[in-house]
Amino acid sequence: MPSPSPALTLRRRGGSPSRDTSSTDELTLKQQQQQQKEQLKTSRTAADLIADHPAIKPVTIPASQGTPSSSSSSSTQEGHPTGESSRTTTRTPTATTSSPSIASRIIHILLKPFYFLLFALLHLGHELVISTRTMKTLVQVFFLPHLFPIAPELVRIVRKDVGTDLVKKPTHLAVITQKSGITLTGEVDETEEDEWHARVAQLAQWSSAVGIKTLSIMRSTPLYPEDLEALQDRVNHTMKDFYKEEKRVPIALVRTLRPVEESLSLVFQQNNSQATIQRDLRLHGGRTFDLDIVILSPEDGHDRLAGNVRHLGKAALRQQISSEQITTSFLDTQLSADLTEPELLIILKDDLDLSNYPPWHIRLTEIYHHPDQAVIPVYTMFLQALHRYAKCEQRFGK
Amino acid sequence: MRAVAIKALQCGSIPQHIGLIMDGNRRYGRKVHVGNGKGYYLGYETLEEILAVCMEMGVKVVTVYAFSIENFKRPADQVETLMELAKTKLAELCEHSELVRQYGIGIRVLGDTSLLPEDVRQVIRKAVDLTKKNNRAILNMCFPYTSREELTMATRSLVSGIEAHDLNPRQVSDISTSVLEQSLYTRSCPPMDILIRTSGEIRLSDFMLWQSSRACHVEFVDCFWPEFTFWKLLPILLRYQLRAISIAQSRREYSRGEVAEDDVNGDEGVLLNTDIGNARQTALEQDQEMSRRNSSESTLMTSETDKTAGVESPCGLTLEKKQRVISFLHHRGYIPNCPIVHLQ
Numbered sequence: 001m002p003s004p005s006p007a008l009t010l011r012r013r014g015g016s017p018s019r020d021t022s023s024t025d026e027l028t029l030k031q032q033q034q035q036q037k038e039q040l041k042t043s044r045t046a047a048d049l050i051a052d053h054p055a056i057k058p059v060t061i062p063a064s065q066g067t068p069s070s071s072s073s074s075s076t077q078e079g080h081p082t083g084e085s086s087r088t089t090t091r092t093p094t095a096t097t098s099s100p101s102i103a104s105r106i107i108h109i110l111l112k113p114f115y116f117l118l119f120a121l122l123h124l125g126h127e128l129v130i131s132t133r134t135m136k137t138l139v140q141v142f143f144l145p146h147l148f149p150i151a152p153e154l155v156r157i158v159r160k161d162v163g164t165d166l167v168k169k170p171t172h173l174a175v176i177t178q179k180s181g182i183t184l185t186g187e188v189d190e191t192e193e194d195e196w197h198a199r200v201a202q203l204a205q206w207s208s209a210v211g212i213k214t215l216s217i218m219r220s221t222p223l224y225p226e227d228l229e230a231l232q233d234r235v236n237h238t239m240k241d242f243y244k245e246e247k248r249v250p251i252a253l254v255r256t257l258r259p260v261e262e263s264l265s266l267v268f269q270q271n272n273s274q275a276t277i278q279r280d281l282r283l284h285g286g287r288t289f290d291l292d293i294v295i296l297s298p299e300d301g302h303d304r305l306a307g308n309v310r311h312l313g314k315a316a317l318r319q320q321i322s323s324e325q326i327t328t329s330f331l332d333t334q335l336s337a338d339l340t341e342p343e344l345l346i347i348l349k350d351d352l353d354l355s356n357y358p359p360w361h362i363r364l365t366e367i368y369h370h371p372d373q374a375v376i377p378v379y380t381m382f383l384q385a386l387h388r389y390a391k392c393e394q395r396f397g398k
Numbered sequence: 399m400r401a402v403a404i405k406a407l408q409c410g411s412i413p414q415h416i417g418l419i420m421d422g423n424r425r426y427g428r429k430v431h432v433g434n435g436k437g438y439y440l441g442y443e444t445l446e447e448i449l450a451v452c453m454e455m456g457v458k459v460v461t462v463y464a465f466s467i468e469n470f471k472r473p474a475d476q477v478e479t480l481m482e483l484a485k486t487k488l489a490e491l492c493e494h495s496e497l498v499r500q501y502g503i504g505i506r507v508l509g510d511t512s513l514l515p516e517d518v519r520q521v522i523r524k525a526v527d528l529t530k531k532n533n534r535a536i537l538n539m540c541f542p543y544t545s546r547e548e549l550t551m552a553t554r555s556l557v558s559g560i561e562a563h564d565l566n567p568r569q570v571s572d573i574s575t576s577v578l579e580q581s582l583y584t585r586s587c588p589p590m591d592i593l594i595r596t597s598g599e600i601r602l603s604d605f606m607l608w609q610s611s612r613a614c615h616v617e618f619v620d621c622f623w624p625e626f627t628f629w630k631l632l633p634i635l636l637r638y639q640l641r642a643i644s645i646a647q648s649r650r651e652y653s654r655g656e657v658a659e660d661d662v663n664g665d666e667g668v669l670l671n672t673d674i675g676n677a678r679q680t681a682l683e684q685d686q687e688m689s690r691r692n693s694s695e696s697t698l699m700t701s702e703t704d705k706t707a708g709v710e711s712p713c714g715l716t717l718e719k720k721q722r723v724i725s726f727l728h729h730r731g732y733i734p735n736c737p738i739v740h741l742q
Binding site for chain 2 (some may be wrong): 111115116118119122123126129298299301302303305306308309310312313314316317322323324326327328331332351352353354355356357359360362363364365366367368388392
């Protein structure tokens with residue numbers, strides 16, 4: 001709904017009966033004065049305009065600074081904010097001296113096309129810089145296949161590429177993908193969905209090779225439950241393929257987040273000694289696994305936190321908890337029950353957009369992104385992100 | 399030169415809310431061999447400069463990460479320096495600052511101020527009090543702030559409100575994402591458009607996690623905070639302008655999704671559906687409640703808007719239910735140092 005126009009709010013404020021501090025009485029007077037001046041402005045005579053000229057009347061605020069609010073030249077808007085600035089601690093002697101003079105306004109309107117030209121030039125220059133950077137990336141990518149394969153097919157290749165000198169490796173890797181095959185309206189694009197499944201399987205292969213325990217993937221729309229099984233089959237198949245030279249194929253299990261209602265009971269059941277083992281067992285219904293793949297969607301972000309609040313509220317109504325118990329560690333235990341904190345987040349989108357990834361969990365996450373990611377193979381991004389993570393130093397406030 | 403560039407930028411869309419993580423003061427101080435303490439002072443000067451630039455451009459809200467709750471772990475003398483800096487600069491800002499006066503900046507201090515020493519708290523109270531009527535722009539100083547603490551505070555206040563007013567479960571189901579958003583410290587602020595972190599670190603360090611997680615342009619800049627000038631901010635603004643349309647579009651999509659969520663959650667729709675509507679409705683109702691109790695915190699309310707609030711609600715609410723909602727919203731409504739204000 002449109003916000004009330006400034007003039008309307010002025011009038012309302014002027015007519016309010018419940019003001020009882022003395023400063024506000026002065027304010028309403030000032031506003032009524034301002035209002036009258038605004039009404040009169042439309043019928044200004046030439047004499048008024050001359051009287052207002054900066055050469056004749058004293059100016060308290062230099063005309064060049066004018067008003068900060070945009071380039072609109074309507075008189076009500078220009079009169080109004082300066083009226084507001086007079087309400088702060090010091091008062092300007094008269095209300096009219098603080099509005100920009102007619103002359104500067106005319107100059108501003110005449111200069112507008114030049115400003116627009118400069119605006120266009122700035123953007124053009126910026127685009128040129130971006131394009132050169134993309135060209136440079138393209139050239140670097142072109143020479144990559146001599147160093148790294150675009151998509152390694154075997155575990156030992158990944159292990160060799162990662163190397164043994166990584167000081168620290170993440171235990172939870174999060175990836176935000178561009179889109180999935182399902183649009184917001186529910187239409188399914190089979191090839192894109194298939195590509196997305198393939199991408200997930202690839203990431204699963206590489207993460208298991210490096211030793212990452214949890215891989216969470218954010219997609220733009222929720223995954224249908226029937227597709228979850230298809231995805232699991234795909235992942236199993238590709239893992240077998242990837243590890244065909246090894247003795248043992250790691251097990252990777254795919255899941256989505258469980259409903260919020262289950263998390264609260266876990267907070268009460270937790271006792272720290274067995275916490276991780278119990279958690280692992282619980283997550284996949286008792287099956288052991290090496291890699292835990294979690295598929296997230298935008299509704300797991302803000303909406304999940306809001307759902308959490310609703311759930312806690314209902315629990316409070318049932319006298320299960322009281323509001324004083326809600327501390328940061330309480331919420332942390334509850335929210336981390338289903339999803340741990342990722343140490344490294346790779347964004348496979350053109351813009352650095354957190355896309356509603358569960359906000360609670362990315363408190364200290366290293367966020368890796370390259371604006372030219374469309375031309376860089378995902379494997380290269382993966383390796384570079386790991387190396388960048390290994391080099392970073394986290395000070396935790398100190 | 400700078401003014402010309404700003405006027406040129408104003409031909410495109412200007413962000414309404416910018417967040418800044420001012421990182422790298424100490425390292426810069428060491429780099430130019432003036433020491434850690436002086437590094438903070440240099441950082442403050444840069445903040446003044448960037449704030450002036452933002453105000454000139456027309457940015458409504460600037461949120462800066464001045465001090466994290468984690469920073470209390472630092473050596474005591476550094477914490478002491480920071481507290482002294484905060485005291486002097488806040489006092490200066492509210493009383494003598496030309497910038498605050500000219501642009502009508504309201505100073506807000508976000509965070510759990512009960513962790514601060516009493517003298518700092520007094521200065522903060524005074525600064526917020528003196529500038530609370532300013533509603534053309536807002537400067538949010540996050541001191542001391544942690545985004546998790548903010549979310550915890552919001553959750554706790556909502557749950558305690560539910561307890562206190564003994565809402566029934568169906569009304570609890572109406573608590574949507576926007577209600578939670580209105581309980582955070584940044585509730586009278588528009589959504590965050592740009593988040594900038596200097597000093598080359600690529601993490602958020604518990605700053606504005608909720609506000610930056612959707613439809614926000616996040617930038618990690620590779621220089622230290624005292625080295626951050628308008629000319630480094632310029633390409634960021636250009637990039638934002640390229641993205642502004644898609645940001646606005648994704649915000650629309652999210653709010654459409656929320657309308658659907660509210661329909662699913664509660665048919666009575668006790669609390670309004672859209673973000674904007676909610677912001678205004680809760681702000682209006684809170685102000686109304688406060689003005690009725692003669693509090694000095696509200697800036698605008700009359701009985702007229704009471705009627706318009708009734709008109710704006712989508713479904714016919716009974717008076718009693720509306721009173722329950724208003725008192726519920728008011729119960730969790732009061733955050734010290736963050737008075738509700740209507741930005742122009």
